[in-house]
Amino acid sequence: VIGGGGAGLAAAVSAAENGATAILIEKTAALGGNTVRAGGPYNAVDPQRQEGVPAASDLAMESVIALTEKEAVSPEHQAWMDQLKSDLDAYNSGDTTKLFDSIALHILQTYDGGDYAGQLPMIEKLVEESLPTSEWMAANGVEWKEEISTVPGGLWPRAHTPINAAGGDFIKASEAKANELGVEIILECKGNELITDETGKVVGVKAEMSDGTPVTLNAKKAVIIATGGFGANKEMRQEYDPSLGANLGTTNSPAITGDGIIMAEDVNANLVGMEYIQSLPLGDPETGALNGWMGAIGVEYYYQINKEGVRFMAEDGRRDTMTASLLQQTDAMSYVITDTNRESEGTEVNLWGDNIEELVKNGTIYRADTIEELAELIGVDAETLKKTHEDFNSYVAGGSDPEFGRKLFGDPIETAPFYASPRMPTVHHTMGGIEINLKGQALDKDGNAIPGLYAAGEVTGGIHGKNRLGGNALVDIHVFGREAGKNAALDN
Ligand SMILES: Cc1cc2nc3c(=O)[nH]c(=O)nc-3n(C[C@H](O)[C@H](O)[C@H](O)COP(=O)(O)OP(=O)(O)OC[C@H]3O[C@@H](n4cnc5c(N)ncnc54)[C@H](O)[C@@H]3O)c2cc1C
Structure with missing residues (x-):
């Protein structure tokens, strides 16, 4: 696993849980990446915790109804609009003093919030697995608060937060679990290049310790790229969205420079939505x-x-x-x-x-x-x-x-x-990156899975579309990190 933020740790833990021997390399001296900087809000439709949240205002409910009346971009989109209508009917025949929420609403807010540029099957997976994944995280040591709120840009009160130090809680819990499962974590080790065999399968990583010592890591099963986005790489930002201007600051860690995207490009990975950069x-x-x-x-x-x-x-x-x-x-x-x-x-x-x-x-x-x-x-x-x-x-x-x-x-x-x-x-988030499928496999420019290569977290693209909802990234990195780790472990 290349990258020791939330996605990389989730992938390493999941790979180890599924029987693989996992090695994680992290280029800085500490795990965490942008994940450790996160405020912590994690969106999940969670009827139990949302029980105490009062009903949304009439105006907010109008915005929900409006999502059922959009012009369908596909039959699948129409099916979710129909589902939301029936969720609303059920709600209106019950206790309307309580908050309305549903899987269909979270899916449609995410899809509409990204101007329908995200891939609907990926959004469905993100939303449907957000609550079960939060339970997996809890089983691995994350303690969630009971209160629910709305993170800026999250559009609806379904944000869960961990009990202590925001994003640091996720890293602490995953690191402890990774250690317990025997994941080997190598700090100050920067992945530079993917190694492929004569068939094009990715079989390892050429890396370098911070003192310049070269390291070669051979992967028996697969490599998972989890190096985060490129919010701190001004040149790359300018290349894909010149309108941002070079002077805008960033919320990102200085380590978030798009390394994994560059490495994946060298093995013909397809990049999607690179111009969608969120401030x-x-x-x-x-x-x-x-x-x-x-x-x-x-x-x-x-x-x-x-x-x-x-x-x-x-x-x-x-x-x-x-x-x-x-x-x-x-x-x-x-x-x-x-x-x-x-x-x-x-x-x-x-x-x-x-x-x-x-x-x-x-x-x-x-x-x-x-x-x-x-x-x-x-x-x-x-x-x-x-x-x-x-x-x-x-x-x-x-x-x-x-x-x-x-x-x-x-x-x-x-x-x-x-x-x-x-x-x-x-500058806060880069929505674009390596295209993946539902198993977390990196895809090439013809849409085929690149053998031996997975990607998860902000390094990937195609999920959030043009604009990511607040509180959806932490879901993305854990849902898809876990998925990539599992499939990489089973990869043969
Ligand atoms: C300040 C801030 C607050 C946020 N708050 C929220 C929030 O509350 N809710 C939400 O949903 N989202 C939030 N986000 C977004 C979310 O935190 C990120 O999208 C997410 O944490 C990215 O996780 P990741 O594992 O993909 O990447 P990261 O956590 O960024 O980890 C990537 C890791 O890879 C390492 N790395 C990079 N290149 C290499 C290399 N070549 N070799 C080895 N290692 C490498 C980096 O050093 C880093 O440790 C926030 C983001 C920021 C910046």
């Missing part, structure tokens, strides 16, 4: 990082303003649409406004594990006892922000946002102290 409207203005702010607990609990102190978008929208809106604001700059309710209540750290006092002390975020004082701290007209704030809270109370059509609301933002977190656009 988020929630990056640190200096580094592009995703940590260091208040509100990550769920989109329900914040609103976002521009430098003039007014909202400019529905904060629960698609990530591409939200980023496009932010790019049109003065200096592409914004502030996320939250209160103490939820995230910081009774804790010293935010969802990312950042110490809140430190963030305030360093001037990374701003805190004040009143909205007017907060406005002064961030250089916004106090009356304007006060009006924005009061309007927003009235939308929460009424469950509808006449300005931007936001649909998801939590509690009103009224528990002092209040926080303002500066946020700018940042």
Whole structure:
């Protein structure tokens, strides 16, 4: 397995569980990749945990109904729209004070959210296996919280989060399981080139230790590429989407440079959707990082303003649409406004594990006892922000946002102290990559499986389409990592 993030570890654990001897190489000095940076939200339709979530607003339900009325792009798409209609009929004849959700809704939100450019069978697998895979992860040591929320760009309250340190929980649990199963993990070992035999089968990897020592790894069964995306490779980003501009920061680890995509290309792998690169409207203005702010607990609990102190978008929208809106604001700059309710209540750290006092002390975020004082701290007209704030809270109370059509609301933002977190656009996810089939096998340019080669995680393409829903990537990497590991173990 090349790459020690969530997908690589899931693949290695699954391969070992299925009887293979697994070796995992990781080019940096630590496991984790982007997965360890993740906030943790993992989408799954989960009737038991969603039981306590109140019904969605009428507007949100209208967006669900709208998904049943789209022009079908295929008979399979029509079948899911019909399924959603019958799910809605069943819901409407029962207790409508509770949240509606269904497999059909998650599938259609994912498919529609990616502008129908994702492959429907892959989306079906992702959604149908998300809950069972979360149970597999739990059996392997991940502890899930009981609460459910909506991750920004996730569109619906079905995000599960692990109990401690967000994405780090997944890595810790998988690493322990991998060790228990005897997976050999080699750190500071960079995969450079796939080795093929005379028939074209992939039979190993040429790699290099960080001190320059060459390493050859021979694979009896298969190689799994799990090197993540290419969000931190500016040249590659520019090549596939020049509109991004070279200066945008990224939420990604600097190690996420598309190595696996380049290696796979050399053995004729097909790449799909490379031009689909996702930015988020929630990056640190200096580094592009995703940590260091208040509100990550769920989109329900914040609103976002521009430098003039007014909202400019529905904060629960698609990530591409939200980023496009932010790019049109003065200096592409914004502030996320939250209160103490939820995230910081009774804790010293935010969802990312950042110490809140430190963030305030360093001037990374701003805190004040009143909205007017907060406005002064961030250089916004106090009356304007006060009006924005009061309007927003009235939308929460009424469950509808006449300005931007936001649909998801939590509690009103009224528990002092209040926080303002500066946020700018940042490159977050690369939806394109190596094309795979449902077994996780890498496909060549003619659509045939490349013997001995599997891929999983953000290094693959064709699943999310043009825009990935928040909370779907962690599902992708675990569902398809597990699948690739299993099939690689059985490969002969
Ligand atoms: C800040 C942040 C927050 C996120 N939050 C969420 C979230 O809450 N929910 C969600 O669904 N998604 C989230 N995402 C997206 C999600 O975390 C990623 O898509 C996912 O973790 C990718 O997993 P992966 O295993 O494919 O790759 P990674 O976790 O990035 O791992 C790839 C690994 O491969 C290694 N590697 C690379 N090249 C080589 C090489 N040549 N040889 C050996 N090793 C190599 C890297 O060093 C890295 O360790 C977030 C992403 C970021 C950046």
